[in-house]
Amino acid sequence: MKKILFSLLTIIFFLQNANASSPQVPDYIIFKGDTIPVYNLLVEKYFDNIKKSDNGELFGLKFREGSTTFCWRGYQAVYEIDNDSLFVKHIIYCGELFDGNEIDVIESNKRLRDFFKNKVRNNRVLVDWYSGDLNLPKENLLRWDGVFHKSFEKEISIEIKAGEITNISLIENYIDDPNRINRRYKDTISKVLFNELYKLNWNNKKDFDCSEKYIVTIGKNGEVSDVIMSEYQTKEEIKEFWDRNEYNYCLKAVRKGLRDLKFDILKINGKPVEERYYVEIWVEEDGKLEEWTEY
Structure with a gap:
């Protein structure tokens, strides 16, 4: 007699391609005084935009070889929304903000200058290479791909055109x-x-x-x-x-x-x-x- 087994494994449709199989730390964004995790890799989009090879290293922080399993990139970016514009404010080493630690601003500014060069203004960089949406978590984790991307029942959707904020709205991902x-x-x-x-x-x-x-x-x-x-x-x-x-x-x-x-x-x-x-x-x-x- 045959035994019955019923199994089901979810395949998340919005699973993104990733360079690592272990969970990865997000970037951050400073928005209305709060520092919020953000799951959009905007610095990497700039890298794609200028068609420059990373050569296994960015901002003086090596990754892939010798990098921590939770941060394959070897660094994290901190963004800021100010005066209806989106900026890269800091480039930090992985986990620098863990346990309430403060950012080494001097080192962060050096990384910005070394990489973005004359795009740096007042120790930050306008994200003028990006047009699209940036979604921030608002309420209850809904789906996670197991590596990086997370979706929430409610999110703050920020519409961006060449680094300028054109609209901010609340969206619901679950009916x-x-x-x-x-x-x-x-x-x-x-x-x-x-x-x-x-x-x-x-x-x-x-x-x-x-x-x-x-x-x-x-x-x-x-x-x-x-x-x-x-x-x-x-x-x-x-x-x-x-x-x-x-x-x-x-x-x-x-x-x-x-x-x-x-x-x-x-x-x-x-x-x-x-x-x-x-x-x-x-x-x-x-x-x-x-x-x-x-x-």
């Missing part, structure tokens, strides 16, 4: 609808999906076995928008490992079992996003799913 399924905590969604699939009788006249790994996508509207088999993507793979009728039957069964679910809307930077989940099921001979297990 709490009492008639929909709570989506705040990604590790609870697996149980919801299992409960829906548990209702199905997996017995069928042709004795198809749908024990397999699937990828379930919750779309931007909070509904299941797609289900695919995770290991068989190409027509050649499907033809080699599956009977076409069995393959179509199983996908249809999973899609049908999840189609009525409606989750709360999740957003990143105020825009709805989708999330994907791995779902692995084994079906018993009686067509039922056993006790739910997650790993």
